[in-house]
Every structure is written in structure tokens, then in C-alpha cells.
Amino acid sequence: MIEVSGLTKRYGDKTAVNDLTFKVLPGIVTGFLGPNGAGKSTTMRVIAGLDEPTSGSVLVNAGDYRHAQVPMAELGMLLEAKAVHTSRSAYNHLLALAQTNGVPRSRVSEVIDLVGLREVARKRAGGFSLGMGQRLGIASALLGDPQTIVLDEPINGLDPEGILWVRNLLKGLAAEGRTVFISSHLMSEMALTAHHLIVVGRGELIADVDVEEFVAMASTNVVVVRSPQAGELRGLLLGPDVTITSKEAEVLEVRGVSVEAIGDLAFDHQIRLHGLELQQASLEDAFMEMTRDSVEFHAHTTNDNHTEAPARLAQTAGDRR
Amino acid sequence: MTSTLSPARSEVKVAPGFPGMKVTQARVINSEFTKFRSLRSTNITLLVSVVLTIGLGALISGLTASHWATTSAADRATFNAVFTSVRGVTFSQLAVGVLGVLLISGEYATGMIRASLTAVPKRLPVLWAKLLVFTGVVGAVSIASAFAAFFLGQSLLSSKHLGVSISSPDALRMVVGAGVYLVLVGIIGMALGALLRNTAAGISSMVALLFVIPPVLSLLPKSWSDTVGPYLPSNAGEAFWGHTTDKHLSALAGLLVLCAWTAAAVAAAAIRLKKQDA
Ligand SMILES: Nc1ncnc2c1ncn2[C@@H]1O[C@H](COP(=O)(O)OP(=O)(O)OP(=O)(O)O)[C@@H](O)[C@H]1O
Numbered sequence A: 001m002i003e004v005s006g007l008t009k010r011y012g013d014k015t016a017v018n019d020l021t022f023k024v025l026p027g028i029v030t031g032f033l034g035p036n037g038a039g040k041s042t043t044m045r046v047i048a049g050l051d052e053p054t055s056g057s058v059l060v061n062a063g064d065y066r067h068a069q070v071p072m073a074e075l076g077m078l079l080e081a082k083a084v085h086t087s088r089s090a091y092n093h094l095l096a097l098a099q100t101n102g103v104p105r106s107r108v109s110e111v112i113d114l115v116g117l118r119e120v121a122r123k124r125a126g127g128f129s130l131g132m133g134q135r136l137g138i139a140s141a142l143l144g145d146p147q148t149i150v151l152d153e154p155i156n157g158l159d160p161e162g163i164l165w166v167r168n169l170l171k172g173l174a175a176e177g178r179t180v181f182i183s184s185h186l187m188s189e190m191a192l193t194a195h196h197l198i199v200v201g202r203g204e205l206i207a208d209v210d211v212e213e214f215v216a217m218a219s220t221n222v223v224v225v226r227s228p229q230a231g232e233l234r235g236l237l238l239g240p241d242v243t244i245t246s247k248e249a250e251v252l253e254v255r256g257v258s259v260e261a262i263g264d265l266a267f268d269h270q271i272r273l274h275g276l277e278l279q280q281a282s283l284e285d286a287f288m289e290m291t292r293d294s295v296e297f298h299a300h301t302t303n304d305n306h307t308e309a310p311a312r313l314a315q316t317a318g319d320r321r
Numbered sequence B: 001m002t003s004t005l006s007p008a009r010s011e012v013k014v015a016p017g018f019p020g021m022k023v024t025q026a027r028v029i030n031s032e033f034t035k036f037r038s039l040r041s042t043n044i045t046l047l048v049s050v051v052l053t054i055g056l057g058a059l060i061s062g063l064t065a066s067h068w069a070t071t072s073a074a075d076r077a078t079f080n081a082v083f084t085s086v087r088g089v090t091f092s093q094l095a096v097g098v099l100g101v102l103l104i105s106g107e108y109a110t111g112m113i114r115a116s117l118t119a120v121p122k123r124l125p126v127l128w129a130k131l132l133v134f135t136g137v138v139g140a141v142s143i144a145s146a147f148a149a150f151f152l153g154q155s156l157l158s159s160k161h162l163g164v165s166i167s168s169p170d171a172l173r174m175v176v177g178a179g180v181y182l183v184l185v186g187i188i189g190m191a192l193g194a195l196l197r198n199t200a201a202g203i204s205s206m207v208a209l210l211f212v213i214p215p216v217l218s219l220l221p222k223s224w225s226d227t228v229g230p231y232l233p234s235n236a237g238e239a240f241w242g243h244t245t246d247k248h249l250s251a252l253a254g255l256l257v258l259c260a261w262t263a264a265a266v267a268a269a270a271i272r273l274k275k276q277d278a
């Protein structure tokens, strides 16, 4: 369990995290999402006791991690920046970490096998590829068999097989009752791995919800209606919070009205429907919508798919803060 | 898609960790020893310091012996056989200082420090362990190489009957002192590495402290250089391991002054490590 309460972290006059409060519960995988510079890595460093909060507090398994008696059994950490001496072998790196907390030597070989680094364990960590480095980082996070696992972008650089492995590993760890907290920008992977989400933007909390709920919140959920009486139906559906677009005759794309409501309305007015289908937004759609006005670093392209952001959507995200 | 995930919020009981796990100072020392011995750069730098102490000592002793016939009376009067044989230390101190800097700045440069401090979040045990391992290993190696330099130097000098025995006056003080001096310089290097968190900055300040400030100070008015000069780390060091005819500090005072410098540097490093974001 991780409890972050009123956490603010400033670096000089840059506020990286602003009054952030959330809990990460044991038994599930919790995803930590947010655009670049949103404060995810900063929050994770504070959780590990590496950075001192400007104000607020963080508890790991109900205690202050900086005073933990058995730190590596409390928290296993993978930091975004590689935290490995490049000239040391993977084995010696893990051995040195294990020795601080009295982790048995046999565990070092065990985690090396677990992450699949057996062949290169005696080689300099500096020569590792991105994915191998990630595996070494995951190995050090798991070394102490920790109650709580915090991984900053663990699947960055992993091959598809590695991603699948991490997904199953994290789910397995959560199923054992551990607290698993991971940040990532790979939305499709988060949708598959995480059960709950903490979403931040510009250092502030945007959402603290289950994945399904988060996706359902997205107003990009579209109901596609096919009807020979499309024009008539359109008139009946129009309302203040409803957007209707139509790319072909007899087809309406409706946002802001549920499938049930549209079906009932059509029935009441004896409008024939040839199709009624909910196209659910992906986690990525939901994320883009929720964080749109929190994105600090925009890429500018001439072919931006999301420029039709209706003001109403931005409002939704704004209200949530 | 998440329907396959059971919302297993009811905690399944896990007993994390392994029996007997706990951070102790002894374990952190053991870990730091593993780190020390598993870096090639550390071992090479240490080897360089050994080669400089013994090699330069032998070189200076050999040259002194071979040029003895043409040496002036004034130079003969200030000649000291022990000092001649361990003089390589004035050069190997740079290697030891660099080693000290590297041991800590290397962890900052690579990010390893974050792993080290996450494993030991109380932080200070890591610094104490590094200091202890360094003192143990470098102390043993430095004192041993000072003795080696002494015996090799004396055997070269004895070709001109200039050599002295280890039981001669001040011989032990100078030989052991030279080894102790190296360790203290190395510890100051470690403190600089921890304070500056950067290899280049740490090494340049080391060079400035040992090789730039002393000659610059001697350019200042004599009243200045005479009052401040003896208290510089390198001069205080020479007071206890060297042979200077115009000593301002006694050997004991010199040792205490250098220990004070070292303690102050370590204290500053400890405060920065404990108080500031890693
Ligand atoms: N040590 C530091 N000194 C100064 N500013 C910092 C420091 N660490 C982070 N920041 C700033 O704080 C903000 C949050 O950064 P952080 O790395 O936590 O974001 P993030 O959510 O992890 O981003 P990304 O997705 O790109 O990894 C950024 O604007 C960053 O520049």
C-alpha cells in the first residue's frame, strides 16, 4: 500500500508535483499515467525516499520508507533513469544490493534467471541494450521479494515477448497480495495490465478510477446509429450535451447519449433502426481527452487527429481537477 | 478487457522478504566491499598509486645514489634517506585522491547512487561503509607500498652507503606516515566526490587543493604564506610524513590538522548526503 497525501514537490520555482493525494492499494496493478513532465517520476522518487517532499507526505506499507528496517522487503523500485554502475557486472550489481539487506545470495541467481539475463550476468551492465537494462532494473526491484513494487516505465524498450512477460509477472505479483504501481505511456499495454489508474497532468491529480470507469468517462464513446429515418432521429436526439456527426447518409455518430436511450427513443417515435452500436473509446482515446489541457509539451503536426477537441471535453477534464 | 482481472482487493497474505533480512552497518560494509572490488577502474587507479609510490621512490633513490659524487654539500646536508625513498607519495597522492573522488562521483554519474540509497534509505550507513572499506583497503595497500618503497629505496641507496635501517630515527614515522597521509587525502577526495557529485569537478578540486593552492599561496606576502601555509592539507601532511627542515608544525600537530581537514570534509559530505535530494 502506498499513501500519498498532499504531496507537493518544487525544484526551485518549478512545481513538479502539486498537492497530490491518492492511494495505491494492494492486490491489484495500478497504472500511473500522465503526459511528459506530469510529475510521475518525481512522485516515484519521493515514494522511494530519494527526493524530499516540499510539503505533504508519503507512506509505504503504512510507514515512512526512510526509516524502514528492512527496506528491500518493503519496496522494490525501478527508476526511470538507469540506476546501475555501467562498469560493474549485472551479477555484482545485484549482489552488492542484496548484501545491504541480507538477501540470500541464492536469490541473486534466482532473479537473474527470472528476468532472463543468465548469459550476460557476468558482463558489464554498461554494454546492455535498453531492454536488457530494463530487465536488470526489474531484477533489482524484485531482489528483496518486496511487499510493494514501484516501476517507472518498466516496459520501455522491451520486446513483445518481454512485454508479455512483464504483464504476467505484474499480475502475478498483485495476485499474491502485493502492491504494484507502474507508470507507462503505452496505453494499450496499461489497458491490459492495470486494474486501476492514477492519472496526473502538470503535477495534479486528474483521475483516480478503475480502468473501465476511466474509459467509460471518455466522451469519445460513440454510438453509431443506422436508420433510414436518420434525419428525423437526429432532430429528436439533439440537446445541449449531445454531438452528432454524420459521414454518410443514414448513419449518425452520436456522442453524449447512451445506446439504451437512443433505442428507447427510436421505439417511442416508431423510427426504424438498422443498426445501433456502441464504439467504446480506447484507453488511449480516454487518456488523450482527459489530459489534453494538461499537456505541457505539444508536438506540432499539420495532420493532428485531435484538433477537433470540443470545448466541452476540455471542460470535463478541467472540472475534475 | 479488464474483466479478466479479478479485483482482488481483499489482501491475500504474503510474507515478503526472506528470513533474517535487515540492514546492518556490517552488511552495508560487506556490500561496499563488493562494489569496491568489482570495478576495474578502482583497481587500476589503486595499482597506479602503488606503482607511483614504489616506482618513483626507487627512481629517486637510484638517481640520488648515482649522482651522489657530484651532489653539492648543501644538498648533502638536507639529504634524508627515508624521505628520499618514500617521496613517490607526493605523486601517488593524486591517484589516491582521484580514486576517492571516483568511488562516490562514479555512483552519481551512473545513477547507481539511487539504487544504493533506495536499498539503504537511511543513507549515512552507505557513506560510513564506503569510508571504512576505503580506509581498510587503501590504508593497507598504501602502508605496504610505503614500506616496499622504503626497503627498495634503501637497498638502492646502500650502494653508496647512504641507506638506513627501519629502526633509524624517524624512519617508522615517515614510512607509516606516508601511508596514512595517502589514506587521508583519499578520504578528502571521497568527501569532494560526495559534495560535488561530479567526477570532473571533484578531480579538479583535488588537483587545486594539492598542487595549485600551495604554490599560489607561496607567491603571497611572506606573513600570509607563513601563517596560512602550514595549515594547508599537503603541508600539514608533510609535517608528519615528510622531512622539511623549516617545519612550522610538529609531526603530531600536522597529523591533527590534516585529520581536522578530513573530518570537516566528511562532515560536510554527510550533511549533503543526508539532507539533499539524491
Ligand atoms: N531534479 C529536478 N530538478 C528540476 N526540475 C525537475 C527535476 N526533476 C523533475 N523536474 C521537473 O519536474 C517536472 C516533472 O518531471 P517528471 O520527470 O516527474 O515527469 P514525468 O511525469 O516522469 O515525465 P515523463 O513522462 O517524461 O517521464 C518536469 O517539468 C521536470 O522538468
Ligand SMILES: [Mg+2]
Residues within 6 Å of the ligand: A040, A041, A042, A080, A152
Ligand atoms: Mg518520468
